[in-house]
Amino acid sequence: MAMRPPLPVPTLSRRARIVLGVIVALIVLIIVVASLAGVYVNWLWFGSVHYRFVYSSVLGTRVMLFFLFGVVMALIVAANLYIAFRSRPPFHPMSAEQHSLERYRVAIEPRRRLILISVAVFIGLLTGINSQGHWQMWMLWRNGTKFGTKDPQFHKDISYFAFTYPFQRYLVGFLFVAVVLSLLGALIVHYIFGALRIQTPGDKVLPAARAHLSVLIGVFVALKVIAYFLDRYGLVFSNRGGTTGASYTDVNAVLPIKTILMFVALICAVAFIANVFFRNFALPAIALVLLIFSSVLIGGAYPAIVQQFRVKPNANEKEAPYITRNINATRAAYGIGPDKVTYTQYPAVTSTGTETEQKIYKDTQTIPNARLLDPNILSPTFDQNQRILNYFAFGDKLDIDRYDVGGITQDYVLGVRELDPSKLTGNQTNWINKHLVYTHGNGFVAAPANEAPGGQPDYSAGEHDLPPTGNLTINQSRIYFGELFGDDYAIVGAKKGQAPREFDQPGVNGNDVKNVYNGGGGVRIGNFFNRFVFAAKYRERNILFSSAISSNSRILFVRDPRERVQKVAPFLKVDGDPYPAVVDGRIQWIVDGYTTSDGYPYAQRETLGDITKDSLTGRGTSGQPNQQVNYIRNSVKATVDAYTGKVTLYQFDKTDPVLKTWMKAFPNLVKPETAISADLRAHFRYPEDLFKVQRDLIASYHVSDPQQFFNSQNFWEVPSDPTQPGDQPQPPYYLLQQPPGSKPGTKAEFQLTSVLNALKRPNMAAYVSVSSDPQDYGKFRVLELPSDSSVLGPGQVQSTLRSTDQISKDVALFGSGQSNVLFGNLLTLPVAGGLLYVEPLYVEGQGSSYPQLRKVLVAFGSSVGYGDNMKAALKDLFSGDETNNSGNGNSTTPTPSSSPPSSVPSTSPPSSSSSSPPTAVPSNVAQAAEDAQKAFDHMQQEFLHGSAQDYQAAQQKLAEALSRLQALSGGTNVPSPSPTG
Secondary structure (H helix, E strand, O other), X not given: OOOOOOOOOOOOOHHHHHHHHHHHHHHHHHHHHHHHHHHHHHHHHHHHOOOHHHHHHHHHHHHHHHXXXXXHHHHHHHHHHHHHHHOOOOOOOOOHHHHHHHHHHHHHHHHHHHHHHHHHHHHHHHHHHHHHOOHHHHHHHXXXXXXXXXXXXXXXXXXXXXXXXXXXXXXXXXXXXXXXXXXXXXXXXXXXXXXXXXXXXXXXXXXHHHHHHHHHHHHHHHHHHHHHHHHHHHHHHOOOOOOOOOOHHHHHHHHHHHHHHHHHHHHHHHHHHHHHHHOOOHHHHHHHHHHHHHHHHHHHHXXXXXXXXXXXXXXXXXOHHHHHHHHHHXXXXXXXXXXXXXXXEOOXXXXXXXXXXXXXXXXXXXXXXXXXXOOOOOHHHHHHHHOOOOOEEOOOOOEEEEEEEOOEEEEEEEEEOEEOHHHOOHHHHOHHHHHHHOOOEEXXXXXXXXXXXXXXXXXXXXXXXXXXXXXXXXXXXXXXXXXXXXXXOEEEOOOOOOOOOEEEEOOHHHOOEEEOOOOOOOEEOOOHHHHHHHHHXXXXXHHHHOOOOOOOOEEEOOOOHHHHHHHHOOOXXXXXXXXXXXXXXXXXXXXXXXXXXXXXOOOOOEEHHHHOOOOOEOOOEOOOOOOEEOEEEEEEEEEEEOOOOOEEEEEOOOOOHHHHHHHHHXXXXXXXXXXXXXHHHOOOOOOHHHXXXXXXXXXXXXXXXXXXXXXXXXXXXXXXXXXXXXXXXXXXXXXXXXOOOOOOOOOOXXXXXXXXXEOOOXXXXXXXXXXXXXXXXXXXXXXXXXXXXXXXXXXXXXXXXXXXXXHHHHHXXXXXXXXXXXXXOOEEEEEOOEEEEEEEEEEEOOOXXXXXXXXXXXXXXXXXXXXXXXXXXXXXXXXXXXXXXXXXXXXXXXXXXXXXXXXXOOOOOOXXXXXXXXOOOOOOHHHHHHHHHHHHHHHHHHHHHOOHHHHHHHHHHHHHHHHHHHHHXXXXXXXXXXOOO
């Protein structure tokens, strides 16, 4: 049969090759220049915050990994392609198969070196790009610190699983890919050049090709030996038993099988490598079939049989010891062990009888501090009252913090008056105004959270107005770094002697006050090269040609405090709700940083983004990434100066081995805990995202008995937020209140709180709080309600409140026309042995676009109270039938118990009010009794009409009067004052 001559290979003309080369060179040049420009901008930015060593360390590690793994992969693949080419036969048999391949051989032969280099470089580039992204894994492996705790199965330090094991798995995977690519490449080359003959008579595989392929397959199977060995340690992350960690089947079936398969694979690897000398595929083929048979039949079937016939019928007993391991590891990994969490049985009384009434009226720490201003609703109110100018604004969600003013500690709702570029209008949006004139916000605004005179925040009791004024000492009120700037940039600074350009605040008679930034933040942009780079970055030619930019000019970018901390410490997860605080006279953003890991053996793995999501996520708080974690610590507290942008990281958990590892990788990045000032520490809050993770796990992991845990017995769950549509979890709330379960009169602490419902039931099962005060920081208190109780959960309480006759009528009335009714956060206060629910009700009136407090709703048990303020609502709560309170706003004076306390703690100095009862020393018992009665009457009046401070002072006066009466009567029982009205 006549054979056709090989087809000619098409070639490019010289001109086409030149044009193609120029195009490729331009594309490469653009990519390289863009990449280098980004590197240079980051280099400048990290230098401006004095953390350039972080960037250089990360960049150096990424470049090293790129070349290390990229070059190794390229060399391995190239070497095998070269070996395959060198082992080609000198002559090819005459066959249709070989004739059809001849055209490819003719095309490849003259360009074999170019093709070999191109393939190797391409594969090396792809590998390098992938590998450089694993710089964190490399650094953790290189700097790993011991945990000091061993896993219960293999008795290895936890650091092996957290730091070493992931790198070992990656390295084995890398070698697998290298061998597979080499094997595929070798097969192609051997086939094209005739060493592998599928259709040609005679030997199908020539000896040289057989030896080469045998070695590659042998190496592949040898890697399976290592993989099986590592698979054994990976069992501590198994989910076979329903919880994270090796289950009964994993330990008693999978683990020994992995060991068996490891030895079978070792035999197969030896057989394939021996085939280099014996040149017979029969033995290695038998070994390979044995390996496949063993892995499928024994490795898959036997564990399934054990699970189905030994474990499932007795799972609660078989899995008990492994569930115990999971419980202990989860508690340790998430910081919810017995050393952190205290569980207390709480009676959760529901009666609003005399005893409950007396205890509530005696409370001086929780109820007077009950928060009526909802920071999640009142941002428009702050905007309306305190925005001052159209382009100033407050964040979508305000914040809560506590301040000591005049010796009294209170919760404050607060925000900073930031510049919002999106609110600039008209001529304000031209390039000069947007980036050189309107550069910053100004002012810190705070109002007590428990007061709302006339339905409005009481700014005069905190901080307000522009120029800023109030009770907080602020030395620098300008806001150049905040949450509303987004990706916008500002160019600040002026020539010496040049008039200030930046708008600061309105002046008198239209003479606006201007300012020149001298905070030292930002990147110098005076020289031409830097201006060119930033002009290219922002695609703005004005940066290059504007005469307003001088040698003193700086460009401020990356202005969001959360983003700045994340950029400086890329290994941290950052809490979704940074908050501003006045610290040592400066406005500082406080940002909580988390170290996490997914490598804690037996600890339950959770998706961070899912477990921290609630009804506020995306509405003022940022979500967390959807990454698997099973270890978390709030190991870093960071601050960002609102004026200078300075980022400071403080070590907050000295025992965290993950942070210690990163501190070895980045020396001098994190300051020691001793560097935290007392004023800064006083404003630390327990972070919300960490609390949400912990409360979700406490809902299950408060159960210690493994069989109860297996049966999901006594599990709890986070309730849905009843004040928001949808089925999103209720967010936790910051409150200043007496520690739950503590003795009456214990000083109030700043706490983060949440309730938990019984699993799949609407009833409340537990109350969780954690302290933010320095002396008790991180101490969890969990009040467990009786399991047979039917205490209403948040959803039931909300339904009860809204269905109460007077409330439902008023809501319908308030919501008529153009008005809008908003229910504020439903707070739960553990007082008087029960649970008092408090909910503010706001109305956006027809003539206003901002919420105003109109009513306060309270509930205790099944009773409801309703009034214009907290006192009126409590008065209404106790004015009707305790079992069927209608919440009708009855104005009858409340009747406290006729047995006042013998001593009442005071948190404030005595009031100087002229209406205070007399303090002169009485001369006889009758006079003392009369003074005590007057003191009691005065306390009642202050409760109904006075401030919290005056009420506390009146309690102190009553305690003093009772002490004098008891002393004059010789220590015997004395008659109690009688209530008036």
